Amino acid sequence: MLFRVVFLGTAGAVPSSERNTSAIFVQYSKHRFLFDCGEGTQRQMITAKLGFRNLDHIFITHMHTDHFIGIFGLIETLSLNGRKKEINFYTPKPEVLKALFEIFGYENLEFDLKVHKASDGDEVRFENLRVLAFKTEHIVQSVGYALIEEDTRKFDREKAEKLGIPPGPLYAKLKKGEAVLWKDKLITPDMVLGEVKKGRKVVYTGDTRPCERIVEIAKNADLL
Ligand SMILES: [Zn+2]
Structure with a gap:
């Protein structure tokens, strides 16, 4: 920024x-x-x-x-x-x-x-x-x-893809720091965000x- x-x-x-x-x-x-x-x-x-x-x-x-x-x-x-x-x-x-x-x-x-x-x-x-x-x-x-x-923490698309999460609204929620449910599994922002800037x-x-x-x-x- x-x-x-x-x-x-x-x-x-x-x-x-x-x-x-x-x-x-x-x-x-x-x-x-x-x-x-x-x-x-x-x-x-x-x-x-x-x-x-x-x-x-x-x-x-x-x-x-x-x-x-x-x-x-x-x-x-x-x-x-x-x-x-x-x-x-x-x-x-x-x-x-x-x-x-x-x-x-x-x-x-x-x-x-x-x-x-x-x-x-x-x-x-x-x-x-x-x-x-x-x-x-x-x-x-x-x-x-x-x-x-x-x-800020950058969204790590590769990590999200490895977890099988499809691009779209779930990505947006994770980027905002919200946890999401995907195939009955709880995905927390920590699992898909990179290092802290x-x-x-x-x-x-x-x-x-x-x-x-x-x-x-x-x-x-x-x-x-
Ligand atoms: Zn003055």
Whole structure:
């Protein structure tokens, strides 16, 4: 499964000629996400040749402008591009974003802007990937996000054929991890699945002091 991370902004609150304010682009399978969206993030996306299609989820760590002000220019661009599909925003302070959307008159857009609260332990799932919010320590309410891919096991067709199981719905059930009955014999997924492929883990925080929760969540991360 494609799991791609593009660093669009790695500067602090002030951009430089080389580095933009905070934003990370992630693609997992067909899903595209932004984590934080500092000023000029849309230009960074254009420079990095990342399309805006399928960018349906934007995760904000906290409501300091260097982490979210790029949302508005991006929304204007998407509107001019004729977007119809909703966008989901996740933030520890949804009321702030909702109020700003109202001030800017975004209720008249042709696509919905859905704002969700991100609190410690909240998660959203995309196929084999879950995005988990966790509390961080900043001067305002803040969260980080852990992208955790499930471990997977490939279906071993040869093993299934050796057991005499015919291709079709029984294969589909076994792939999903369900046991099936074939000729009065119980076939468990273990009998037809290959080795475990360890899921990948990416952990992202915005501004934060060191804290125990990050240490706990970031354990065994592939990218931090
Ligand atoms: Zn901050």
